[in-house]
Amino acid sequence: MAKGIKDKVAILGMGCAKFGERWDKDAEQLAVEAFQEAIADAGIDTSQIDAAWLSVAFDAVNIGPSGIPLATALRLPNIGVTKVENYCASGTEAFRGAVYAVASGAADIALAVGVEKLKDTGYGGLPVRTRGSTFDMIGVTGSAPGNFAQLAAAYRNAHGVSKDDLKLAMAHVSVKSHANGAKNPKAHLRKLIDIDTVMNAPMIADPLGLFDCCGVSDGAACAIVTTPEIAHTLGKRDLVTVKALQIVTSNGWESQGTGWNGSYFHTTRTAAVKAYDEAGVTNPRDEISLIEVHDCFSITELVTMEDLYISPEGEGWKDVLNGFFDADGKVPCQIDGGLKCFGHPIGASGLRMIYENYLQLLGRAGERQRSTPPRLALSHNLGGMPNQNVSAVAIVGLPDA
């Protein structure tokens, strides 16, 4: 395996716009909002940025197909700006572009911005869109909840879990995230909810009810990265470095081959193994301080606990019910509210997760700050659907972690 990028790149600054229904803002304004926080945090000037990546998923209702809107909105100094899209994993994809540019030495300072203006689509959930003329003839144009809901039946079948037990564990996931989101001033959904509310909510895609689904939000998030050496030169003292960055893309085995039972993410398992290897993590359940995962739906978060090797296979639902992932549990998951409550502006989400991990590692997370000082934080950003997806795992941590 390649040597990887452990500690080759440091985060110089990060920013995140308030997520939610930002009726009064365009995508460009949200990008500026996140960028202003990040560049102030970095303590540099725009002219010092060498390269930029922009992640946006739904270009039809956003800002179009190129990097130009970012260059224009931020008045970037005529540098290369690359627009990337990899479904809902786009945010981590932009981060990877910036990090790899710095790690390679091609850029000293690189920028990653993710933005999404979903509330201009008119849809309650995600808009319907084509996946290409060949897929559209033979594929299923289901909704996102419908695609992810299928994990539940397969998981029950694989592990002998009853419908009621699984539904209760899923409800715990959402109740926990609402409790966390309530403490986050930038979160979209800040209301506490109880188990009964989740269990009795209208069905969206069996067995996912309304409260098993994450928010659909406007928002933006931003990272500025450089090398640890340059960061020191610039006077940055609190450093968070990138320990691992892995993106794994389905090649059709799950949906066309033989052996996948539909109850887990093959890509996430692969990405996790690679990321732990890159970061030198041997026992994630003990070594990872906190995690931000792609909790687009409660069942996604639940099975991801196993796919990241935090919970043993088939036991994740018990860890959930035992509070292992609660804010005061052993390994908090979605301490910022997650996609569920912080919100899910597609292109920004992967960067938002890293933003939270960055704040937590530096002790800057305010009311929701984890009391046990975290050292290694993992983010998991997923795009697509269980049988065909892009799974990204990023691990960031303190330099000596």
Added chain:
Amino acid sequence: MNANSGILSYGAYIPRLRLQRSAIFAANAWFAAGLKGLAMGERAIANWDEDSVTMAVEAARDCLTGFDRGTVTALSLASTTHPFADRLNSGIVKEALTLSDSISALDVAGSQRAGTSSLIQALNAGVNGGTQLCVASELRKARPASEGELVQGDAAAAILVGAGDPIARFIGSHSVTLDFVDHFRASGADFDYTWESRWIRDEGYSMLLGDALAAAIETLVVDPAKIDRLLIPITVRGVPEGLAKKLGVPAAAVADTLAPNVGDSGVAHPLLMLAAALEQARPGETIMLVGFGQGCDVLLFETTEAIANLPRRDGFSGALARGKADENYLRFLFHRGLLDLDRGMRAEADQKQPGTTLFRNRKTVLGLVGGRCTKTGTVQFPRSEISVNPTDRAIGTQEDYPLAEKQARIVTYTADSLTYSPAPPQYYGMIDFEGGGRMFTEFADVDAESIEVGLAMKMMFRIKAVDEKRDFIKYFWKAVPVQQPAAGE
């Protein structure tokens, strides 16, 4: 007439939903109280994703059970409700059945006897005609609160004709043609305009049809008392019985018109009744079949010993048994385009179909043909240049592997209430085929209470989506639960 040619096989398809006529009447009684006399029994209704083409495919598949499809040399599809006025509808059926490219195909239309007329043409071709698949299919369209809405039904039937060892020999036929306009429907019009029923009964059924039957009996030299099955596709009560009495055909020979539980399926109806009769018939029976529409066709058959050896199929009785009672009249109106529900933004997705993509992938899309790696045996859908097998990514090794007739089992599923479907919730999921291969597919005809991982499924040809902007129908395959044999079967 040819002693060695005749009917080789038969098949039937009746859509699963059976709308209760009492529900139709209950919704319309305030307006059309006179329909009460027809408000009994049930009628077959095509689901939103079925039309004359999809039903034709299912009837043809049933008919071809146990036959080598490579032997079919000609295909006809008779209907007055072909979805396309100018795109060979039987050509779509051909692709779905993965018949040889080297066949002739013909759409037959124009009257309610298009099915019997095309059958006569095929039978008269004799040994020179090769093996001909005659399909008749109809999706009836009637105005709300009309008599037609109550008495009609949707169905399809298929008859395989050719030389060899027929299950029923073709004795001969007799046809008359008269511009008797009991009803008509102009090109492009949605609904029939029908004249007074008393006139149709007296002048049409008693006189015109009665005379033609009498002439047929004389021409074909058959003793009416020896007719074992008289198939008259007129669902008006008493008409077939009255004709039989007049002709001297035994009352017991008059076949059920399927009025109580299917309804008059138009062009499909004579062939559907023929399929039902052949399923019951023993060797040596004389069967007389009628088609009526601006004249009539009378066909005479004699069953042979071969009928006892025909491979088992779902047939008419299987299709009938698959029925599920439906009381939802509003949904029926919506599915027929007669109720303009607010479908929401998700229904706005553009369904434009590039013609190039469809033609290039026609085997995959219309035929459900996957690929099988000749090196490792890996089966996959769709076929691809490089095998999906992670241990041997063999390049260029795949051969065509048809999946439509393979049974499958559910691996994952959901009932999606968010995505747009004309019949929510939309069921879909992953299935594994017996013998290898899997696909992520929509489900149809699913019951909420019985769906589970492991459920046995089979594939059916259905409408996937309709491009309403350009009036194009996109067809594909969906998985439906395998019908459980009824108790005692």
